[in-house]
Amino acid sequence: MAQEERTTQSIFTDVEDRTSSEEINKWERTTRLWRETLREHWGLLTDELSVKLSMLVVALFVLVAIFAPWIATNPPLQRQYQTEDGILIAKWVEPSILGGNSEYILGTTAQGFDIFSQLVYGTRAALLVGLIAAVFTAGIGTMVGLVAGYYGGTVDDALMRIVDFLYGMPLLPTVIILVALLGPSLWNIILAVIILQWRATARVIRSQALSLRERPFVKAAQVAGASDWHIISRHLAPNVLPLSFLYGSFAIAWAILTEAGVSFIGLGDPNTVSWGTMLQASRAYSALQFGAWWWFVPPGVCIGLLVISGFLIGRGYEEITNPKLQ
Amino acid sequence: MGKASFVIRRILQLGVTFWAVGTVLFFMFRLMPGDPTSFIISPQMTPEAREQVIASYGLDEPLYVQYVKFLQNALTLDFGQSFQAKAPVQEVIMTYLPNTLVLMLTAFAIAYFFGITLGVLSGWYRGSRFERSTVITALVARSVPSFWVGLMVLWVFGAGFGVIPMSGMSGLGSDTQSFWQMVFSVDFLRHLAAPALVLAYYFMGYPLLIMRSSMLEVLSEDFVDVCRAKGLKERTIMFRHAARNALLPIVTAAAIALGYAVGGSVLIETVFAWPGIGREMVRAVLRRDFPVAQGTFMVLAATIIILNFVADLVYGYLDPRVTYD
Numbered sequence: 001m002a003q004e005e006r007t008t009q010s011i012f013t014d015v016e017d018r019t020s021s022e023e024i025n026k027w028e029r030t031t032r033l034w035r036e037t038l039r040e041h042w043g044l045l046t047d048e049l050s051v052k053l054s055m056l057v058v059a060l061f062v063l064v065a066i067f068a069p070w071i072a073t074n075p076p077l078q079r080q081y082q083t084e085d086g087i088l089i090a091k092w093v094e095p096s097i098l099g100g101n102s103e104y105i106l107g108t109t110a111q112g113f114d115i116f117s118q119l120v121y122g123t124r125a126a127l128l129v130g131l132i133a134a135v136f137t138a139g140i141g142t143m144v145g146l147v148a149g150y151y152g153g154t155v156d157d158a159l160m161r162i163v164d165f166l167y168g169m170p171l172l173p174t175v176i177i178l179v180a181l182l183g184p185s186l187w188n189i190i191l192a193v194i195i196l197q198w199r200a201t202a203r204v205i206r207s208q209a210l211s212l213r214e215r216p217f218v219k220a221a222q223v224a225g226a227s228d229w230h231i232i233s234r235h236l237a238p239n240v241l242p243l244s245f246l247y248g249s250f251a252i253a254w255a256i257l258t259e260a261g262v263s264f265i266g267l268g269d270p271n272t273v274s275w276g277t278m279l280q281a282s283r284a285y286s287a288l289q290f291g292a293w294w295w296f297v298p299p300g301v302c303i304g305l306l307v308i309s310g311f312l313i314g315r316g317y318e319e320i321t322n323p324k325l326q
Numbered sequence: 327m328g329k330a331s332f333v334i335r336r337i338l339q340l341g342v343t344f345w346a347v348g349t350v351l352f353f354m355f356r357l358m359p360g361d362p363t364s365f366i367i368s369p370q371m372t373p374e375a376r377e378q379v380i381a382s383y384g385l386d387e388p389l390y391v392q393y394v395k396f397l398q399n400a401l402t403l404d405f406g407q408s409f410q411a412k413a414p415v416q417e418v419i420m421t422y423l424p425n426t427l428v429l430m431l432t433a434f435a436i437a438y439f440f441g442i443t444l445g446v447l448s449g450w451y452r453g454s455r456f457e458r459s460t461v462i463t464a465l466v467a468r469s470v471p472s473f474w475v476g477l478m479v480l481w482v483f484g485a486g487f488g489v490i491p492m493s494g495m496s497g498l499g500s501d502t503q504s505f506w507q508m509v510f511s512v513d514f515l516r517h518l519a520a521p522a523l524v525l526a527y528y529f530m531g532y533p534l535l536i537m538r539s540s541m542l543e544v545l546s547e548d549f550v551d552v553c554r555a556k557g558l559k560e561r562t563i564m565f566r567h568a569a570r571n572a573l574l575p576i577v578t579a580a581a582i583a584l585g586y587a588v589g590g591s592v593l594i595e596t597v598f599a600w601p602g603i604g605r606e607m608v609r610a611v612l613r614r615d616f617p618v619a620q621g622t623f624m625v626l627a628a629t630i631i632i633l634n635f636v637a638d639l640v641y642g643y644l645d646p647r648v649t650y651d
Contacts, residue, residue, distance in 0.1 A: 050462075053344065164339070165346045168631045170589025173607055173623055180611045181354060187600075253469065258470050261593050265608055288481045289492070296481070300474035308469035315465075 021218040037194060041242075042084035044320050054309035061306055065123040072117035076273040106294045118273045119298050123241025125274035125305060126256050129190055136194045138248035142240060145233050148202070149209025156169045160206070172261055186269040189262055193255045201247040242321040245280035246314055252295050253310035260303050275299035327644065340635050345397075349593050352396050355616050356389060388538035389423045410613060415621035419603065422467035423625060426591050426602035434517060434584060441530040442576060445537025452542060461538070464531035472528040476597035479520050492519045493599035521598040529587060536579050540572040547571075574645055578637040585633035589626045 046052050064071060082216070106115035148159040178192035212218060213236070221231050262268065263276025282288075282296040399405065405415035448457040484492045494517060544550070545568055553563045590606035599605070603622050610618035624646075 030546055042448055067354075089539050132481070161342075165343060165350075168343050168395060169633070170586065170623075170626045172590050172592050173626050176592065176608060177354065177611055177619065177623060218589055244359055257471055261473060263595065264471075265596055266612065279477065280606065283477070286478065291481070293481065296474075296477055300471065304466070304470035306464060307471075311465055311469055323446070 003193065005235055028272045031191055041071055041317075042319055045313070045316050049143075050312050054154055054312040054316075057305055057309040058313070059130075061123050061127065061302075064120055065127045066155055068073025068124055070119050072114075072120040074117045074170060076113060076116040078119040092229070106298060107292075109285070109295060111281065111285075115278075115295055115298070118278055119275075119302065121273045122275040122278060122299060122302065125186060125257070126303070129186065129193070129259045129274075130252035130256045130306075130310070133191050133193045133197065134248040134251040137197040137251040137255075138244045140194070141198035141247065142205050142244040144202040144239070146209050146236050146240065149206040150213050150228065150232055150236060152213075156206070159202070163199045163202050168197060169196060171196055172258065174263060176267060179262055184267045184269055186259075186272050186274070188257050189267075189269070190255070195257050197251055197254060201244060201251070204243060204247065205240050209236055212236050212239055242317070246317050246321055249310055249314040249317060253307045253314070256303065256307055256310075275303050332408065332642070336635060340631065341359045342492060343631050344628070347391075347631070348400050348624065349415055349624060351620055352393055356392065357518045364420065381479055382408070385442075393576040406617040408610075408618045409615045410460070410618070415617045417451055419621055419625055420600060422603040422622070425600065426588060426595070426604060428589050429521055429525070429595070429600060429602060430520065430584070430591060432522045433529060434580075434587060436522065436526035436527035438533050438576075440526070441533030442537050442573075442638050444530075446541055448534070448539025448562050448565060449538040449545065449572070450568070457538075460534065463536045467531040467543065469526050470591075472524060472626060473593040476521065476524045479524055480597070483520065491517050496599070516611075523596055525587075525594055529583070530615065532583055533576055533580065536575055537569075537572060540575050541568060544572040569626065577644060578641045581633045581637035581640065583632035584651060588629040591626075 046055070063093060064188075072233075106119065108114055129315070144159055144163075148156040174196055175189070175192040178195065179188050181190070182188040218231060218235055221235055226235075259268075259274060260276035260279070263274050264280045266280055268274060268277040278299045279296055282292070287293075287295045387554065403416060405419075407413070408415055408418055409412035444460050447459040451457050480492060481489075483490045549571075550568055553567050558567075589604075591602055592602070592608055593604075595602040595605035596608060602626055607619060607626065610616075610622060
């Protein structure tokens with residue numbers, strides 16, 4: 001008798017595991033599922049050396065941004081010295097890494113600001129612009145795309161005409177005009193970027209939603225009486241999530257590039273330091289002609305490093321979401 | 327749906343898009359905080375003179391009358407008078423647009439020649455170190471801001487070696503009789519080289535990556551094996567047979583990219599002080615010359631809209647497999 005029981009147990013162990021796991025509550029199951037998916041994605045991502053390096057670079061920039069007040073040697077917008085007449089400072093201090101006789105690692109700007117500290121604080125502006133713009137671009141784009149793709153018909157037509165219209169607007173000129181009209185501040189730059197950038201995400205997510213809504217599991221949910229909102233949020237959204245992440249990571253890169261460009265033109269926020277405003281100042285004071293490369297080379301290198309890391313991580317992720325590319 | 331009805335529908339759509347862009351532009355400028363007249367009227371003017379100026383720009387009429395007038399004028403490509411230059415906006419556009427086109431088309435030709443060639447090669451030699459390095463180069467070209475690359479070029483070759491001029495389109499001493507005479511002068515080419523090459527480097531990544539993935543797709547098709555079986559030379563297969571079939575996506579991508587390139591001319595023109603339409607738009611925005619800002623913006627938007635339209639039509643023409651539904 002006892003022997004029999006043991007054999008049945010051993011045959012149905014896997015089933016019994018399942019039944020026992022039913023006692024786990026819903027949240028635990030969801031988090032376990034998420035953890036497994038994330039671990040799998042993480043493993044695929046970090047498979048490639050370039051992606052690993054990119055993540056390292058981004059992590060470094062994030063650390064610099066968080067600990068900016070402790071890393072920077074001076075407040076970024078505080079004049080370090082004054083001339084006799086008190087207003088105009090024509091000449092900068094040479095950087096100490098080049099043997100300049102000063103305490104400033106990268107010297108100072110012609111306005112008397114510490115370049116190294118500006119560079120450190122510029123990281124904050126770049127990451128702020130990139131992350132906020134990316135979250136909203138991906139969020140709005142995904143919502144619009146899902147609604148358009150799921151409902152189809154007039155709703156789809158109306159939303160896609162808006163997207164078509166946005167595609168007719170040149171990115172940088174539109175952002176420039178919007179920022180000029182709203183006033184030069186970091187928030188207005190972010191807002192202008194969001195207004196234009198969600199168009200790409202919306203288009204891609206919509207086409208995905210169009211094919212998803214014909215799948216049996218959506219039909220089954222409809223027959224079971226699930227509300228539209230329930231289907232969109234529980235059945236469609238999880239399926240397009242990797243794609244919105246992907247477009248979000250590209251949006252980070254575009255937002256940083258756009259901010260740098262707008263600031264460089266002279267519409268940057270006068271009260272915050274960004275890499276773009278640093279480049280604009282160096283140009284305004286003809287640092288090029290004087291060969292003061294420690295002023296205009298580092299911000300460009302930082303922008304390039306951060307943006308290319310974003311693109312490489314995005315590409316790595318693209319290979320996961322679209323195995324054909326591998 | 328047939329091809330004719332597709333074209334008609336697309337033309338109607340084109341008209342609606344133009345109307346939408348114009349409308350948004352009009353209300354954006356009119357509803358902004360601040361009085362546009364304050365930038366053209368000096369405080370010393372007498373009230374009569376002030377009213378005269380306001381009336382001459384039509385700024386005293388109600389908003390909807392201004393809007394209807396704006397649309398009517400836009401249909402005849404009339405964007406009003408520049409506040410600053412005292413010349414019609416049309417004239418301003420006509421002086422700056424050719425300069426932008428020369429710069430962009432030169433850069434585009436260079437970029438697409440090298441981009442396509444490198445794309446074909448990197449698709450052919452898939453998995454090699456050459457392929458990896460071209461893809462990385464293309465990514466770098468798209469990631470590093472082009473205006474900063476322009477600054478570096480100006481610093482190294484302009485300020486350092488003194489081989490390229492620091493700004494502008496022509497030297498001080500040169501006399502410009504006609505546009506085409508100027509374009510073919512040595513002085514002009516010296517000015518053109520740096521911005522065109524920097525732009526070409528920036529544009530190159532896009533055709534390279536598209537061509538590469540298109541080649542990968544074509545190379546898996548049967549006719550490539552047939553060519554091999556016939557004993558054709560590798561290079562003949564690569565350029566004569568595979569590349570020609572892979573070229574299709576490039577054509578439409580190029581039309582669309584050219585539109586965005588003209589729209590994105592703002593930064594490089596600013597860096598090199600190239601008197602083009604993008605730089606003029608920025609200057610108009612900064613000094614609040616609204617008619618010029620509106621007009622130049624419309625030109626940039628129109629380039630994108632029209633080239634998108636062209637890309638749609640050309641695609642159907644080049645690829646008979648396309649169906650219209």
